[in-house]
Amino acid sequence: MLAIESLAVARGGVAILEGVSFALSAGQALVLRGPNGCGKTTLLRTIAGLQPPLAGRIVAPGDVIAYGAHADGLKATLSVVENLHFWAAVYGQPARVATALAEMNLAALAHRAAMSLSAGQKRRLGLARLLVTGRPVWVLDEPTISLDAASVELFANALRAHLGTGGAALIATHIDIGLVATATLDLTAHKARAPQDGGAAGGFDEAFA
Amino acid sequence: MLAIESLAVARGGVAILEGVSFALSAGQALVLRGPNGCGKTTLLRTIAGLQPPLAGRIVAPGDVIAYGAHADGLKATLSVVENLHFWAAVYGQPARVATALAEMNLAALAHRAAMSLSAGQKRRLGLARLLVTGRPVWVLDEPTISLDAASVELFANALRAHLGTGGAALIATHIDIGLVATATLDLTAHKARAPQDGGAAGGFDEAFA
């Protein structure tokens, strides 16, 4: 469903990862690991199509990726259902709102303004947003931040169900998510090298002499 | 250093915790636990003096508390040292900047603008801010979010050193911090009851004929 071929990504004009390759097929989940600042967020943004890759290819059919970033894209003054309804409408999936609310245990909070939620409740809403997209490939950046143990369990269940129905997921995280089976990719090995060590040359690596 | 006596706290005009009591003396750390939305953030804000308690007392000498919230109070356009220098100047502790940088492994990033840091690097900077306050009582809301294992270890070391020099810490978290010895307080038991069940009455609890 998603194949990455020797991808290199850059931030602030500097290459940070290179030679990243993997493939995800239906029912698979891949966990990205690596120390802080190794480039997980940058890689996910590139795969989601928000920034162009420096080199390599991203092979995926159109309209399969649902990106879940750090920021949840919630409107503070709208209620929980209003927020979900909006995203469901954008993705043309209005019927999914009710199940998403139930799955993320938000039914009791449905009519609260998003700004009056606690950190973990907001995060749950962010995950519910993912469910209403109806997209098969989830690309998630640290999805379980701020969640208590019960909510992490909810998320793991949702993820399991998603994989079970032929979905796939790519998850960057530092914390263990209690999941049956996931592959892990450690990005430390893919740290971009300087051009003189064989890394990709940027636009201004020519010697001016 | 800090004593809480049957504190009740409210958010949005509704009591959420009541009867919270504990005392922290030098060298002690207390971890607050409880599911999402149980009121940890609200309790910490009240103790930090940002909102008035509904009932009960907070006994602490003036100017001992350093509050570390979710948001780190970093200026995106200032560099890492500039950010730290500012807070050091506010707390009158300009000499601490260098050690804080070293302790949080930020020396290599010192002259980067805060906006170009990754999530975990930002968090480290937020923790370094805490070190430059020179305040003895740390009140921290989920301090290890987004940190990788090595950085969590850095934080644990800093915390251990802080406790060793007579400091104290109050920490709300869902994740285990590898610490030698901390007491734990579960807030689930302190959930505020409705007035008819013996909870505190608010301003509009009278029934109107």
Add this chain to the structure above:
Amino acid sequence: MIALLARDLRLAVRAGGGFGLSLAFFLIVTVLVPFGVGPEGGTLARIAPGILWVGALLACLLSLDRIYALDFEDGSLDLLATAPIPMEAVVSVKALAHWLTTGLPLVLAAPVFGVLLHLPGPAFVWLVLSLGVGTPALSVLGAFGAALTVGLKRGGLLLSLLVLPLYMPTLIFGAELIARGASGGATTTPLLMLAGITAATVALVPFAAAAAIRVNLR
């Protein structure tokens, strides 16, 4: 797209009214000017068309940076960029929402403000016409300027600086239209120009704005 429009309008109403507030600001500008300039009716009547247009323009300007800023900060813009709606549509819808909450109320309320500035009687029709035809261009151009500055902290003043020169032609023809209408002059040329500017802007600028946003999100 309708969902986006509905959401933006709802947000504008929810957040203490993008609706009433730009009106109030317009009112305040038209009230301020006589204070600065002095109360004589003659002077006021002469400068009224210009002041009304400048007031509308500033009311518009003040609300521009909110077109995307909030969506950028809370991550919605990233998510919209990955959603199955073309960015051009997002921009157009947001410009439309801005016009509905800012331009339209101004058009409807302008005659009242005209009274405050002693605008001569025959000019009122032209005032409404000129604002009605001209303000959509302000919203679309504003959406373009906002797209250029999205993601910049303190983009507000920079935004004004970028957008104001773009507003100049609209302002000149708009004010001229009212002034000629008031004095019974030939109104065809300014009216045509104004309509032309608006039509061309609405048709073409969203593409530029969408490109700018995509670059800014990178």
Add this chain to the structure above:
Amino acid sequence: MIALLARDLRLAVRAGGGFGLSLAFFLIVTVLVPFGVGPEGGTLARIAPGILWVGALLACLLSLDRIYALDFEDGSLDLLATAPIPMEAVVSVKALAHWLTTGLPLVLAAPVFGVLLHLPGPAFVWLVLSLGVGTPALSVLGAFGAALTVGLKRGGLLLSLLVLPLYMPTLIFGAELIARGASGGATTTPLLMLAGITAATVALVPFAAAAAIRVNLR
């Protein structure tokens, strides 16, 4: 407190210049008005003092919502509230920083803009004097309004609505001072009133603003 001032000034310069931009905005308003109003020198000269004051006031207004908004969003304001600086001092310093980056440049550059509007010769001294004495009050009152709306999304227009009526006395006395100065009238009363308003505002309003911020952080 000096650290806070230094930081705010540095941020203003770093973020693409609160400095130059309010000037540029002022310039644009003074340029727009002749376009809207028409170029006759007589009319322009008569309305010049008022327009200059209104322009200064709007330039000031546009930058107001940034006094605390950024600090609120990134959590600095919470942290400052728990820091060993009284909130009154924070407010005063922030108002001062706002004046230094907005009011002061306007005062210094105003004579140039006066030329654009055909301001009569003797009025220039009074223009600088009146802006110099009056603009600090604008910054402090703005800091108060911004304190009331801190934490509100889309507070910008609401802020203008709250603050502009408060600016009215300053505007009236300020413009009147220039007008009288230009025509050789008695300038003592407006000057005294202007100075009095500024002094009282600077002395008292920070307390109200600090109270408002504390309430808003609750």
Add this chain to the structure above:
Amino acid sequence: MSIWEYANPKKFMQTSAWALPWVTGLAAITLVAGLVWGFFFTPEAANFGTTVKIIYIHVPSAMMAINIWVMMLVTSLIWLIRRHHVSALAAKAAAPVGLVMTLIALFTGAIWGQPMWGTWWEWDPRLTSFLILGLFYLGYIALWQAIDNPDTAADLTGVLCLVGSVFALLSRYAVNFWNQGLHQGASLSVDKQENVSDVYWYPLLLCITGFILLFIMLVLTRTRTEVRLRRLKALEARERLA
């Protein structure tokens, strides 16, 4: 028994429930009587012609517009100092009524100005300061609506009312200084009536009373609504938390 007991929501609800029908009835009677008397049974004035009939709405509404702001100032102070919720809610309830009164004064004044001064609007100090007052009302109402937490809103609007009052006074003085206008001086005063003969004075007095009673009725009704709304919000929040 202290007056502060009425600041207790329950006590307030009981008392106002008892008083409301009486106030409503009295308001209706005086207002209708005053307006009918003024509109149908008063002669033309030499200088104003029949437009003098406008005075029966113009003057009471203008007076109420000012007095309502003063009332809001007092209740805001009570809230800020003694923290009685009902007091803050009364200020919130009064503001829209004040705005409507300001609008009535402005509209009737404008309509009156057209035949008398030959213009709908003149930058006369009286009129101008009313415009500014209207702006203060607008800002005050907008601030109430923009803030979610009711206690926060009460505090902030209270502070705004305080600062705003000072600046409203200051504006009045500034405006006077800026332009001496066309408007009537205050020729009405309760003890001495030089310019107004009894024919106009008595129905006017009746109308003023009617407007005051109408205001009391509206404020009681609206404050009761606000009190109920607070209780409703509290119950809902508690239900959600349970």
Add this chain to the structure above:
Amino acid sequence: MIPELGKYAVSVMSAYGVTLVLLVGIVAQSLWRAARVRRALDAQEQRTGARNG
């Protein structure tokens, strides 16, 4: 029945008209909102059984 208002008829009538519209408006809005909130509160009290909470 309507008194002779002469050349000022339009002014006087429109002044009274505007006033009545505004007054009736604010009264109606107050009463309508009062009724609505009262109903909502009654329903809520019924639901929570918080009659004497």
